Amino acid sequence: MREEKATYSVIDDAEALRGKRAQFQKEFETYRAITPSFAAMARQLMERQHWNSSSFKDKTLLDDSTYSRIMNGSEKHWSLDTVIAICVGLGVDRQTADKLLEAAGYAFGAGRKHRAYSFLFTAFRGKSIDECNAFLESEGIRPLGNRPRKPRK
Numbered sequence: 001m002r003e004e005k006a007t008y009s010v011i012d013d014a015e016a017l018r019g020k021r022a023q024f025q026k027e028f029e030t031y032r033a034i035t036p037s038f039a040a041m042a043r044q045l046m047e048r049q050h051w052n053s054s055s056f057k058d059k060t061l062l063d064d065s066t067y068s069r070i071m072n073g074s075e076k077h078w079s080l081d082t083v084i085a086i087c088v089g090l091g092v093d094r095q096t097a098d099k100l101l102e103a104a105g106y107a108f109g110a111g112r113k114h115r116a117y118s119f120l121f122t123a124f125r126g127k128s129i130d131e132c133n134a135f136l137e138s139e140g141i142r143p144l145g146n147r148p149r150k151p152r153k
Contacts, residue, residue, distance in 0.1 A: 038083065038104035039073045045090050046070065059089035061129055061145020078104040084117050085144035088132050094121040116141050 036044075046056065056067045062085055069076060070086075083104045087097040101107055108118045116139050124132050133143035 036103065037073065037075060038078055038100060039070045039075070041100055041103050042070050042086050042090075043073070045092070045096075049090065056089070057147070059129060060085045061133075061143075061147055062086070062089075063147050066146070080104075080106050080117075081142070081144055082146075084120070085129065088120055088124075088127075088129050088144060091126045092121065093125060094118065097121045112139070113141050 049055075051059070053064055053067050056070075057063065060066075062082060066082060080101075083101055083106060084097075087100055090096075092100070098107070108114045116136060120127075120132050120135070124135060129144055133145070136143055
């Protein structure tokens with residue numbers, strides 16, 4: 001009987017629900033207006049460092065499609081590994097990494113992988129993605145990037 005009453009009240013309050021949805025949409029639009037997306041923040045930092053597609057791929061070991069999504073302001077869900085690879089490539093400090101992670105919907109947790117990622121922004125700040133990946137692999141963590149490093153000639 002209780003379940004029937006709950007269903008009935010939701011149906012009864014359809015107009016109130018529509019009002020709450022409209023209120024949420026307005027509040028969310030206000031939030032988005034003052035809160036840059038991960039792609040917007042990453043693009044701004046990349047532009048400050050004069051990155052192009054080639055430097056992006058070299059510094060992050062990510063592909064052209066990821067570069068294009070950032071440059072086009074994609075709101076697509078970003079994987080944690082991709083966000084970390086971009087942060088490492090940019091050589092950001094821990095506070096900036098935290099801001100970028102938050103914009104992508106992440107935060108460092110207490111697990112081994114998260115702690116290792118966090119460690120990159122203190123002990124390995126400014127180091128190449130190859131050096132960071134060597135550390136991650138030594139800890140049994142999959143290296144960053146979605147493409148292998150081409151051997152240098």
